[in-house]
Amino acid sequence: DAKTTQPTSMDCAEGRAANLPCNHSTISGNEYVYWYRQIHSQGPQYIIHGLKNNETNEMASLIITEDRKSSTLILPHATLRDTAVYYCIVRDPSGGSYIPTFGRGTSLIVHP
């Protein structure tokens, strides 16, 4: 997705926090930041989304900078099952299109 930039790959030790960055410097006022992930050979899985406030759910936390030009997805205690490709997607849900555009994402490897 040309609207976001993510590192190609990252690794993390099991039990540690995984912090996945995403740059979206051209984000507009109505656009939300969504995160999905795709475990190998499975369908994408929604994780979390936010507009400008930090968000937390049972899976992860989303930290959005004050200028909204970047965000970080935090998996607080990564497990081996969190090994997946993580997609950061920016879109305006009020714009009439409800379609997330998947880029290459970040391949996160959690190692023992």
Place this chain on the structure above:
Amino acid sequence: EPEVTQTPSHQVTQMGQEVILRCVPISNHLYFYWYRQILGQKVEFLVSFYNNEISEKSEIFDDQFSVERPDGSNFTLKIRSTKLEDSAMYFCASSDRGADEQFFGPGTRLTVL
């Protein structure tokens, strides 16, 4: 926990044949989607469906493709005359409101020989 299901998990067909991929979305969801992912490539949007009609479609979704909700539970993707380049994983997804998170099924691997 409710989930999206897809059948078959793997479909092998000959070039030129018609295939129908089936999906059962989450029961109270109103928005339905098909995506595909060619091996090693990005997940690509094909079509979205709401209120018994297509609401959005991509350039990939040409006249060879069609979707249908034949009853209250199934959502199908038909490819009329398959080509080698249709070989991919096909994912169905659903959501209860258009702008909310989409729930994806496990996918159908289509192999066209």
